[in-house]
Amino acid sequence: MKLYDCAMAPNPRRARIFLAEKGIEVPKVEINIVDGENLGPAFLAINPRGLLPTLVLDDGTRFDEVMAICRYFEELYPWRPLLGRTPVERALVECLQRKAEFEGMIAGSEVFRNQHPKFVARSIPGGGAQPIPAIPGLVDRGRQTLARFFDWLEESLTASPWLVGEELTMADITAFCAIDFVAWVDIGIPDSHAATRRWHTRLAARPSASA
């Protein structure tokens, strides 16, 4: 198998941290998103949507969504679980990692892509080579959503050291990657959000953070 990756991009990082926390090594191929290598003919032949990360199995089966890749490895290598230990925990991880994805990662992507000159025709990912114009109104909407995201995180992490259960799960990984991503557009954890700052420091100190 091969994991098509992009070292600086936030979604591939979610998969890399997940794999590092489980101690799984997968051969990687680096693709440069900023320069548009993911929308060039060579990569579009592998994934017509141009999305990263993409996992291709030896028989050619392709998984082009972070959570599909993580779910696949969680089934193959159940230990150490990062998607929850019980049916209730697994459903909560699904809810909260998705909330972190929509209100953190995707809101951040709205702010970043709709104001960055390199993404002027790539307003959302997944369109392949078809131009998708930037929509400046999404920048403010994204910022508004991120403010909610930070308040929700602070409330959750004041109540408990991790977002779901007694230890790190994918919900934390997605929220952590979203925070480091939105730093690109100069949005950070508000100074008053002490619990979130402590949690971020703990996550940043784990070896997986540099995966």
Next chain:
Amino acid sequence: MKLYDCAMAPNPRRARIFLAEKGIEVPKVEINIVDGENLGPAFLAINPRGLLPTLVLDDGTRFDEVMAICRYFEELYPWRPLLGRTPVERALVECLQRKAEFEGMIAGSEVFRNQHPKFVARSIPGGGAQPIPAIPGLVDRGRQTLARFFDWLEESLTASPWLVGEELTMADITAFCAIDFVAWVDIGIPDSHAATRRWHTRLAARPSASA
């Protein structure tokens, strides 16, 4: 447990069809999204994001995402599986149901919410009572994404009668609900897309379609 539902809304319908296909009955509470009952104090006390469907267990645990609800019931009642039968199938269902969600359901929601007078301050769901202004540019972007969605469906359903594996899965359910949803904004399966039309007719004839 209680499933907070909205009979006419597309996301709750995904959960209802899923449950009907598995033969699971859950007590339901109807909430009117169009008139904003989901953003009133009574429902926001149950789910501060105002999202439907929401499943609340007897101990108060809340799942506010369709896929979390489906995954929970799939674990409790493995038969008949709708999220895939093997690790590879499950990862593919995740990829393709999510593709149907982003390029069908969410693109449709962009077209619908950003041009409908009742949603002028509800550009995206999940913001609770906070106003989120409509962004007219999303209407065209949503239409462009939906055109890609229909072409992808036709290509997939020409190759195989179902989106993943040998029978109906959640990927089909999400795509089917997205198509019926975008009919609200007068977008339909293109006349030339014969395989998609046959698949839609098959799905619409199942008893679950009226769940």
